[in-house]
Amino acid sequence: MRRRNLALVLGAAAEHSPLSRADVAGRVGLTRAAVSSLVDELIGRGALTEAAATASGRVGRPGRALTVSDHGPAGLGLEIGVTHLGACVADLRGEPRVWRRVDQANAGRPAGQVLAEAAALAAEAQAEAEALGLRVEGRVLAVPGVVPNGPAGLVERAPNLGWCGVRLADHWPDPETVPEPENEADLGALAELWNAEPAETFVHVSAEAGIGAALVIEGRLFRGARGFAGELGHIPVHPDGPECVCGARGCLEQYAGQEAVLRAAGLVQPGAGGPAQPGAGDAVALLAERAAAGHAPTLAALDRAGRALGLALTSAVQLVDPDGLVLGGAYAELADWLLPSVRAELAARVTVRPWDPEALRPSGLGRRGPLLGAALTTVRRIMADPTLLPVG
Amino acid sequence: MRRRNLALVLGAAAEHSPLSRADVAGRVGLTRAAVSSLVDELIGRGALTEAAATASGRVGRPGRALTVSDHGPAGLGLEIGVTHLGACVADLRGEPRVWRRVDQANAGRPAGQVLAEAAALAAEAQAEAEALGLRVEGRVLAVPGVVPNGPAGLVERAPNLGWCGVRLADHWPDPETVPEPENEADLGALAELWNAEPAETFVHVSAEAGIGAALVIEGRLFRGARGFAGELGHIPVHPDGPECVCGARGCLEQYAGQEAVLRAAGLVQPGAGGPAQPGAGDAVALLAERAAAGHAPTLAALDRAGRALGLALTSAVQLVDPDGLVLGGAYAELADWLLPSVRAELAARVTVRPWDPEALRPSGLGRRGPLLGAALTTVRRIMADPTLLPVG
Numbered sequence: 001m002r003r004r005n006l007a008l009v010l011g012a013a014a015e016h017s018p019l020s021r022a023d024v025a026g027r028v029g030l031t032r033a034a035v036s037s038l039v040d041e042l043i044g045r046g047a048l049t050e051a052a053a054t055a056s057g058r059v060g061r062p063g064r065a066l067t068v069s070d071h072g073p074a075g076l077g078l079e080i081g082v083t084h085l086g087a088c089v090a091d092l093r094g095e096p097r098v099w100r101r102v103d104q105a106n107a108g109r110p111a112g113q114v115l116a117e118a119a120a121l122a123a124e125a126q127a128e129a130e131a132l133g134l135r136v137e138g139r140v141l142a143v144p145g146v147v148p149n150g151p152a153g154l155v156e157r158a159p160n161l162g163w164c165g166v167r168l169a170d171h172w173p174d175p176e177t178v179p180e181p182e183n184e185a186d187l188g189a190l191a192e193l194w195n196a197e198p199a200e201t202f203v204h205v206s207a208e209a210g211i212g213a214a215l216v217i218e219g220r221l222f223r224g225a226r227g228f229a230g231e232l233g234h235i236p237v238h239p240d241g242p243e244c245v246c247g248a249r250g251c252l253e254q255y256a257g258q259e260a261v262l263r264a265a266g267l268v269q270p271g272a273g274g275p276a277q278p279g280a281g282d283a284v285a286l287l288a289e290r291a292a293a294g295h296a297p298t299l300a301a302l303d304r305a306g307r308a309l310g311l312a313l314t315s316a317v318q319l320v321d322p323d324g325l326v327l328g329g330a331y332a333e334l335a336d337w338l339l340p341s342v343r344a345e346l347a348a349r350v351t352v353r354p355w356d357p358e359a360l361r362p363s364g365l366g367r368r369g370p371l372l373g374a375a376l377t378t379v380r381r382i383m384a385d386p387t388l389l390p391v392g
Numbered sequence: 393m394r395r396r397n398l399a400l401v402l403g404a405a406a407e408h409s410p411l412s413r414a415d416v417a418g419r420v421g422l423t424r425a426a427v428s429s430l431v432d433e434l435i436g437r438g439a440l441t442e443a444a445a446t447a448s449g450r451v452g453r454p455g456r457a458l459t460v461s462d463h464g465p466a467g468l469g470l471e472i473g474v475t476h477l478g479a480c481v482a483d484l485r486g487e488p489r490v491w492r493r494v495d496q497a498n499a500g501r502p503a504g505q506v507l508a509e510a511a512a513l514a515a516e517a518q519a520e521a522e523a524l525g526l527r528v529e530g531r532v533l534a535v536p537g538v539v540p541n542g543p544a545g546l547v548e549r550a551p552n553l554g555w556c557g558v559r560l561a562d563h564w565p566d567p568e569t570v571p572e573p574e575n576e577a578d579l580g581a582l583a584e585l586w587n588a589e590p591a592e593t594f595v596h597v598s599a600e601a602g603i604g605a606a607l608v609i610e611g612r613l614f615r616g617a618r619g620f621a622g623e624l625g626h627i628p629v630h631p632d633g634p635e636c637v638c639g640a641r642g643c644l645e646q647y648a649g650q651e652a653v654l655r656a657a658g659l660v661q662p663g664a665g666g667p668a669q670p671g672a673g674d675a676v677a678l679l680a681e682r683a684a685a686g687h688a689p690t691l692a693a694l695d696r697a698g699r700a701l702g703l704a705l706t707s708a709v710q711l712v713d714p715d716g717l718v719l720g721g722a723y724a725e726l727a728d729w730l731l732p733s734v735r736a737e738l739a740a741r742v743t744v745r746p747w748d749p750e751a752l753r754p755s756g757l758g759r760r761g762p763l764l765g766a767a768l769t770t771v772r773r774i775m776a777d778p779t780l781l782p783v784g
Contacts, residue, residue, distance in 0.1 A: 146744060146745045148745075156745055157744055157745060201616070213711070215711070215712070217614065222609065223713075224593070224712060224713025224714075225592065225593040225713050225714055226713055226715075227713070228713040228745045229712055230710075231710040231711070231745070232710065234710050234741075234742075234743075234744050236703055236706055236707070236741055237631065238631065239629065239630065239703055246743045246744045247743040248740060248741040248743050311628055311631055314627070314628055315627045315704075315707040316711055318622075318624065318626050318627050319605070319621065319622060319707065319711060319712065320607070320616060321615075321617050321619070321623075322616075322617055323617040323618075348640060349626075349628055349641075351639040352538060352549055352623055352638045353549060353618075353620045
């Protein structure tokens, strides 16, 4: 009960601050004495800050403004992408205060080596956060792969990294700081849910090198019976199509994945060994630049990707009946060129019931979504249960 | 609170009967006096029957056995299929006591005419139930089409019947007996959930002339944001395939729907106008008979249907990550010939995480599922809230 009331008071401060203790009592429907005790505890745990007295305009003691702390408790998010590493520290207000992204080709390298580098980046981000007065209370790692509901700490498979059955604890240098893995598409969807307050039931598509999706059903992330929901990238769109890295044929990734689009756009050497890399630089930015310049093969490649994506999303709409579809990750940055063909495909194929083309929209978070979601996971946990924080 | 306790007592009697009042008190953790008052009310409402005294083998008064009534309150289920009408009355124990199925071609006929015939069948079934001492307390109609979450009473579209925007109240002869429409695949899944206690999260495929599916997520039917979830029949399996009745191309129904299978098996005249009908008789029984006799074109048609179904179910597994897949409706009766190719397709395509071929199984209810689910909907509502019943 106290736990619930602590969360209630902290939530009121987050939503309506600055508030005085009296304001909080009015909002949450508890006595002023009870609220004062809760506020004292939240201050002690570092979740709330109370400013000096301010004029309230009302009779009585001037209120002292309560706000959620911008120092103290924080969440560390990490990301291992196919071509980058990322780290983010968000404070309890949900603001990202440290943000690092390092280009790095991770596909096919030993998991231990990649994880050691992620751990080094995490340590740097944590040190930077500490210099800002922040204290990391939890660590979540976004991975482009399937993370089962259990056992904890396991990445079942990440085909685009070449990982199979990787237990983070087996490789992470410091047992004290092993992060919790989570599917990057799921984290992108959560960031969207927490930031943009989209529809109650939506499918969030997240593209980096691979393609994932997440289902938010009635305001909650649905991870699937075993944690594998949302594998949009391996929906068969052309059943006899090219072989996919997963071993099946004609998966969406073979048409709308980053490598496939780059190849179709003529931006990598066909037949080159190893993962497609357009030399140095950012493949998504390169595609956007070429498309904006009217480069015909790039436009054709994005149109083809959009059609394939529209096919896979038709399956998602027919099965799940979401209120909305959100294009996140790299797709958000390529939305100008993808949206027309995705929408056309949906309009042609979702005919058995009404479908509004505007229900498909790009995420405002773009490629920042999964890393932000990873950092915010800890923040949201603390906001829901402030007793997770040590007493100051 | 009393409502909840009435449901608790009725539920205990349903699960463990025969029970004495004392047994019920012990099971539900209420005083004997409270239980007696609840039992009296349930008897008054016709939900419970109390037998004459029986020897209990224990000290004290002999218990009088309480059981859920096999007379009195009942649910009426109706079904409009593409080639049949059905009616079922189930008593409060969930037993179907009246069961009628009439072959009738309903595709393309005016909705008002079909509904008037369904109403006549409903009246006959109700009269038969009344002769058994049953009293219909609710009416649910299974339709092979999409039924939105709101407004109530509307069938948005049923392509295989040729219905678009049909409001039942506009056509039903008697305003007192208008049934509630519900998607037949959803009702089939509910019947499966209530009878077979399958996995917590499963996809139930229901085939009659068309193909529908329903998602049960964590033990609850998920109808979608607007009631349109589970439209498996209109998942594109071969995007450039033949045109479907829905207007799109290459939908699953064009490969695994009844008409497509009959045509591929050579059991209807190709190019014949109107819906495919193998003359008189039951198309599913005919397919099963030919397949069992080793008729090569039928075996090939079912193999092709199974492969297409495997493709669509791959999308369902990749997106939703169910514990199980259930083949219901006509597919259950053709399972011997469909399962191998559906399983082979799933095994080849669901590779990015573990998948057990045995997670796919036929429903024990077969084509009876939707109609049974329609009748049981009322029964389950009464069991959850016995105050829906009039006081005797």
